[in-house]
Amino acid sequence: MPQILPKSSPLAAGPDSQGRYGPFGGKYVPETLNHALEELDAAYAAAAQDPDFQSRLNVLLRDLVGRPSPLYFAERLTNLAGGAQIWLKREDLNHTGAHKINNTLGQALLTLRMGKTRVIAETGAGQHGVASATACARLGLPCVVYMGAEDVRRQQPNVRAMRFLGTEVRPVETGSRTLRDAVNEAMRDWMASVKDTHYILGSAVGPHPFPKIVRDFQAIIGRESIEQSKQRFGRLPDCVIACVGGGSNAAGMFYPFVQTTDVPLIGVEAGGRGPVSGDHAAPLTFGQPGILHGSLSYVLQDDDGQTCDVHSASAGLDYPGVGPEHSYWKDSGRVAYTQCTDDDALQAVLTLARNEGILCALESAHAVHEAMQQAKQRSKDDIILVCLSGRGDKDAAEVQRLLGMNT
Amino acid sequence: MRSISAALSEFASQQQTAIMPFVTAGDPDLAFTEELLRRLDGLQPGLIEIGFPYSDPIADGPVIQASYTRALASQLRVDQIFESIGRVRPDLTQPLVAMVSYAIVLRYGSERFLEKARSAGFSGLIVPDFLWESEDPLRTLCLASGLDLIPLITPTTPPDRVSRIAQQASGFIYYVSVAGVTGERTGLPQDLQRNLAHLRRESPVPVCVGFGISQPGQVRELRSHCDGVIVGSAIVKRIAALSDGDASTRPNRKLVLDEIANFVADLIRAGNS
Numbered sequence: 001m002p003q004i005l006p007k008s009s010p011l012a013a014g015p016d017s018q019g020r021y022g023p024f025g026g027k028y029v030p031e032t033l034n035h036a037l038e039e040l041d042a043a044y045a046a047a048a049q050d051p052d053f054q055s056r057l058n059v060l061l062r063d064l065v066g067r068p069s070p071l072y073f074a075e076r077l078t079n080l081a082g083g084a085q086i087w088l089k090r091e092d093l094n095h096t097g098a099h100k101i102n103n104t105l106g107q108a109l110l111t112l113r114m115g116k117t118r119v120i121a122e123t124g125a126g127q128h129g130v131a132s133a134t135a136c137a138r139l140g141l142p143c144v145v146y147m148g149a150e151d152v153r154r155q156q157p158n159v160r161a162m163r164f165l166g167t168e169v170r171p172v173e174t175g176s177r178t179l180r181d182a183v184n185e186a187m188r189d190w191m192a193s194v195k196d197t198h199y200i201l202g203s204a205v206g207p208h209p210f211p212k213i214v215r216d217f218q219a220i221i222g223r224e225s226i227e228q229s230k231q232r233f234g235r236l237p238d239c240v241i242a243c244v245g246g247g248s249n250a251a252g253m254f255y256p257f258v259q260t261t262d263v264p265l266i267g268v269e270a271g272g273r274g275p276v277s278g279d280h281a282a283p284l285t286f287g288q289p290g291i292l293h294g295s296l297s298y299v300l301q302d303d304d305g306q307t308c309d310v311h312s313a314s315a316g317l318d319y320p321g322v323g324p325e326h327s328y329w330k331d332s333g334r335v336a337y338t339q340c341t342d343d344d345a346l347q348a349v350l351t352l353a354r355n356e357g358i359l360c361a362l363e364s365a366h367a368v369h370e371a372m373q374q375a376k377q378r379s380k381d382d383i384i385l386v387c388l389s390g391r392g393d394k395d396a397a398e399v400q401r402l403l404g405m406n407t
Numbered sequence: 408m409r410s411i412s413a414a415l416s417e418f419a420s421q422q423q424t425a426i427m428p429f430v431t432a433g434d435p436d437l438a439f440t441e442e443l444l445r446r447l448d449g450l451q452p453g454l455i456e457i458g459f460p461y462s463d464p465i466a467d468g469p470v471i472q473a474s475y476t477r478a479l480a481s482q483l484r485v486d487q488i489f490e491s492i493g494r495v496r497p498d499l500t501q502p503l504v505a506m507v508s509y510a511i512v513l514r515y516g517s518e519r520f521l522e523k524a525r526s527a528g529f530s531g532l533i534v535p536d537f538l539w540e541s542e543d544p545l546r547t548l549c550l551a552s553g554l555d556l557i558p559l560i561t562p563t564t565p566p567d568r569v570s571r572i573a574q575q576a577s578g579f580i581y582y583v584s585v586a587g588v589t590g591e592r593t594g595l596p597q598d599l600q601r602n603l604a605h606l607r608r609e610s611p612v613p614v615c616v617g618f619g620i621s622q623p624g625q626v627r628e629l630r631s632h633c634d635g636v637i638v639g640s641a642i643v644k645r646i647a648a649l650s651d652g653d654a655s656t657r658p659n660r661k662l663v664l665d666e667i668a669n670f671v672a673d674l675i676r677a678g679n680s
Contacts, residue, residue, distance in 0.1 A: 002408045018542055026543075028509055030466040031559045035568075074521050174472065180463065189467040194563060210438035289511040291536070292463065304485045305514030306462040 002236045002263040011334050012259035014325060019208020021294075027207040029294045033187075036194045041209040043114045048216070053109060060105050064138065065095045067220065069100075071228040071385075074337035077372065084238070084378035086371050089390040090227050090251065092360055093281065096359040098390030098400035099221060100131035102202055106217035111198040118197040119143045122186040124151055124179030124245070125316035125363060127159025127390050128202030133167035143167040147314055148178040151315045157394045158182040174269065174307050175286045178318045179245075183293050203246025204323035207294030211251075211323050218252020225385060226256055233383055237376055241266045242387035243366040244337065245317035247326045249389035255325075258334055266374070267326060268366040270312035271339035281310035283322045284337040285332050292321040298330070313342035313402055314362035316390075337379075340366040342402070348372070349392060361390035362399065408498065409529050411502045411555050411578040415613040415634050418453050424630040424678035425453025425617060428671050429506065429639030431471065432457050433478035435649050437491040439660060443646075444534075446668045448499040452675055453635055454615075455499075456533070459488060459507040464527050466535045468590030470640040470647070477650050485515055490513040490583055496528030503529045509537045509545070509608040517545055517671060521552040526539055531555035531578045533586045539572045550577075562602060571611040579634065590640045592619035595628060623677035629676050640675060 001141075014021035027037060047053040061067045072095065074086045091099040094367035105122075111119055119141045123129030129145040136143035145162055149171040152159055162169050175181040183206075190199045204214040229236050238255055244267040257263045272280035280286065283298040290299040292307055300308040300320040312318040329335035340348075348365040352358050359370060364387070371386045377383070392399070399405075416423040423475045428447050432440050445454055460475035460483060467475070489522050492503065505524055512534060520587075524532065531554055538544055549556040555578025560569055563586050573580060582603060585596050599616070607614050616629060617637030617653075626636050638658075643669050648658055 027538060028541075029538070030535050030561075031538065032466070032563050034538055034562045035563045035565060046493055048449050174476075175462070184465055188468070191466065192585075194586055288514075290514050291508075293465075294536070296513075301510070301514060303514065305508070305511040306479060307510075314520070364544065 002238060002261055005238065005343055011329065011332055012255065013280045015208060015212055018367070021325045021328035024289070024324045024327040025208055025211060027294060028071060028291050029207045030191060032191050032381060033194060037207055037209065039114065043110055044209060044213050046207065047110055047113055053113065055111055057106055060102050061102065065101050065105070066093065068224045069093050070223070070269065073134045077352060078375065080355060081372040081375035083375040083380060084382035084384050085380065086375055087237070087383060087385050089221060089253065089347065089385060090388050091221060091387060092358070092364065092391035093309060096131045096134050096231065096360065097128040097393065098131065098200055098205050099218060099252065101134060102127040102220055102252065103202065103217040103248065104128070104131040104135040105212050106221070107198065107200040107213065108139045108141060112139060114391045116122040116196055116198045116335040117141070118193065119200055120146070120148045120186050120189050120193070120197055121200045121202060122179065122182040123202065124182065125314065125361065126151065126155040126162070126394060127280045127316060129169065130158050132166070132202070133162040133165035137165045143190070145169050146172050146182040146189070148172050148176070148182045151179065152175040154398045155315055155394050156397070157373060176406070177386060178315065179305065187293070197305050202346050203248045204251040204325060205246040205293055205321055208249060211295065211325055215251040215255050215325060216247050218248050219255045219368070221249065221252040221368060221387060222254060222256030225253065229344040229385070235261050236261055237383040237385040239266065239377070239382070241268065241371050241374065243268045243317065243389060244326060244364050245270065245319050245363065246321065248322040249284045249387050251323055251325055252331070253387040254335060258329065259265050265339045268370045268371060269337060269339040270314060271341040272311040272319035279311050280339065281320065282339045283317050283320060284326060285339050289327065295324045297324040297327045298322055314345060314366070316361065316363040317366065338370060344369045346403055348401060349395070353397055359396070360388055362395045364389045409502055411504070413610060414453055414502050415579055417558060419613065419634055421678050423637035424626065425615070426626070426635065426671065426674045426678050427454040427456050427635055427637040427639060428452055428642055429456040429458060430493065430586050431460060431474040431478055431643055432488045433460060433481070433483040433650055434643070434646055435473040435477055436481065437487060438463055438620060439649070441491055441495040441658045443664060443667065445498050446576055446629065446664050447671060448501050448674055449523070450675055454502050454504055454506045454670060456506055456637060457492065459477050459485065459505060459511055460513065461508040462601045464508065467639060468588040470566045470644045471589050473647060476644045485511060485671050489523045492527040492529070498526065502531070504533060505529045505533065509534050512545070517548055521554055523555055525552050529554065531557050533557045533559070533581060535559060545648065562586050562598070569606060573606065576612045579613040579615050580606065580610050581637070582614055584620065587618065589618055591621040595625055600632050622672045626674050626677035630680060642670070645670070
C-alpha cells in the first residue's frame with residue numbers, strides 16, 4: 001500500500017539554481033529575455049515567502065475559482081470497468097472549466113507585483129486563454145492571447161469567451177497553426193514588449209523559472225488530493241493518473257505525491273492516430289532530449305533538431321514538447337508515461353458523459369481511458385485517482401464531427 | 408582565411424565600417440546561396456553571416472521566419488549546408504559566421520557541429536538562444552576548435568552583465584539595436600548611439616550592430632559608433648521574390664543577384680567615411 005514518506009524525496013528537490021531538473025530544463029532564450037526571466041525568478045521567490053501574496057491568491061482561489069475542487073466517486077464508470085474504484089479530482093468544476101485558472105491568477109498577481117501593465121499568453125485548447133482573460137479581467141490588466149488558427153477553428157466557444165472577457169485573440173497563421181506556433185508568437189511579442197509586459201505561460205514548459213512557477217501554482221491540485229484522500233479513504237490512492245501535453249495539470253497533481261509519497265503515478269500522452277511520426281504528440285514516448293521553447297526536455301524533433309509536426313484530436317495536447325520535470329520523472333522512473341489514441345479518448349468522452357453525466361475535455365479523456373484500463377487490472381479495493389483537468393463544452397462540436405454524430 | 412578580428416581591424420584601420428550581409432542557407436536552394444555568397448564576397452563587405460534555417464526561430468521576424476520555412480520545405484539538411492559552404496569556400500575571402508539555433512547544435516552534437524563548421528570554413532558562430540553563462544560546454548568547445556562564439560548584448564542587458572560578457576568576448580560583440588525580433592525598422596532607437604558608446608568603452612573586441620537596419624542612411628548614422636553593421640531582412644526579402652506569387656511573374660535569379668549586390672554595394676559605400 002502506498003505510503004507517506006518521512007521527508008521530501010530528492011526527486012522533488014528541483015530545480016537547481018540553473019533551473020535544472022537533473023539534466024533537463026535550463027534557460028535557452030535570446031539575450032533580450034534573460035533579464036525578464038531573472039526578474040521573474042526573484043519576484044516569484046519573494047512572493048512565495050509573502051503571506052499577503054499567498055492570502056490574496058488563496059481568497060481568489062476559494063471565492064472566484066471555487067476551490068477546493070471535489071473528489072468524486074465515478075460509481076457507474078467503476079462498475080463498467082469492473083475493477084478498482086475510479087475517483088475524479090474535479091478540476092473541470094473550477095471557474096472557467098479547467099485547472100488553468102490556478103496558474104493564471106497566481107501569475108497575474110505576480111504581474112502586478114512586478115509593476116508590469118500588460119499580459120500576453122498562448123493557448124491551445126483555449127482553456128489557458130480563457131483563464132488568462134479571466135484573471136486579467138479580475139485584476140484589471142489588458143491581455144492579448146495568441147492562438148493557432150487551426151485551434152481558433154476547433155475551439156470556437158473559448159475564442160468567444162476570451163473576446164467577451166475583453167481579451168484580444170490573435171490567430172497565428174505560421175507553421176502548423178497550433179499551440180507550438182502560438183508559443184513562438186507569444187515569445188516574439190515578449191521580445192519587443194518585455195519591459196512592461198508579463199508573459200503568462202500556461203504549461204509547465206519554457207525557460208526557467210516558468211516550469212517551476214506553473215508547477216507550484218498547480219500543485220494545489222495534488223495537495224488537496226492528498227488531504228481529501230486521507231479524509232475520505234483514510235489513506236492514499238493506489239494510483240494517480242493525469243493527461244500530459246505540456247504537462248501542467250499532471251505536474252500540479254504529481255508534484256506533491258512525488259514530494260512526500262511513493263504512490264504510483266501515470267502520465268498519459270496524446271497517441272493521436274498512431275505511432276508514426278506526425279500522427280501523435282507523445283514526446284515522452286517517442287521523442288528524444290532536445291531544445292524547444294527555451295528548455296531542454298524530451299521533444300519530437302528530427303536528427304537536425306527541427307521540430308516535427310504533431311497531431312492530436314485534442315488541441316491542448318497537440319504539442320511536440322513537454323515540461324522538463326516530466327522528462328526528469330520519466331528518466332528517474334518515478335512516473336510512468338503511456339499514451340492514449342484519439343479514438344480511445346473520443347470514446348472515453350462519451351463513456352464518461354453517459355455513465356456519470358460529466359462532459360469532460362478531450363484532454364482529460366486521455367486520462368479517463370487509462371484509468372479504465374488500469375481499473376480492469378486491479379482489485380475493487382484499489383483506488384485510482386484521475387485528474388479530470390477540464391470540462392468538455394468547448395469540444396462538443398469537434399467530438400461530434402470526429403465521431404460523425406448527427407446533431 | 409583571415410580571422411574575424413583581423414578582418415574587422417583592417418576595416419577599422421582604414422576608417423571604414425564593415426558590412427555583414429546575412430543570407431539564409433538554402434533559400435530558395437543551395438545553388439542560389441552559393442552564387443550569392445560569391446557575389447557578396449566579391450564586394451569585400453567585411454564579414455558574411457549565414458543563417459541555418461530552424462523550425463522555431465523566436466528571435467526572428469516574419470521575413471526571416473518565412474525564408475527558413477521556404478528552405479526547410481525542400482527538406483534541407485544541416486549536412487547539405489556544410490557541404491555547400493565547403494564547396495564555395497575556396498572562392499571566398501571574407502570570414503563566414505554561422506547563425507544557428509542551439510536546438511540544432513545540441514541535437515547534431517556540439518563537438519561534431521563545431522568540427523564540421525570549422526572544416527567547412529566558418530570562422531565563428533552566433534547562437535541566439537545560448538546564454539553566455541550557460542553551463543553547457545559550448546564556449547569551451549568553441550575555444551578549443553578555434554571558432555569565435557559571438558556574444559549578443561541587447562538593450563535589456565544590465566550594465567554589470569555587459570561588462571562581464573564583453574571581457575570574455577572573442578571575434579566581435581553583436582549588439583542588438585532594439586528589444587524585439589529581426590526585421591526592418593524605419594528609424595533607429597534614440598538611445599542606440601549612447602548604448603554603443605558605452606559598449607565600445609567596455610569591449611576589448613569590435614562591436615557590430617544588427618536588427619532593424621536596412622538602409623544606407625542608417626549605416627551612415629551608425630558608422631562612427633560601431634565597427635560593423637549587420638543587415639539581414641532587407642536582403643532576405645529580395646530573395647523571397649524568387650518564391651513569391653506564381654512562376655510567370657517571378658524575376659530571374661540573375662536579376663535578384665544583381666539587385667542584392669547593388670544594395671549591399673550601397674551599404675558598403677555608406678560605411679566608408
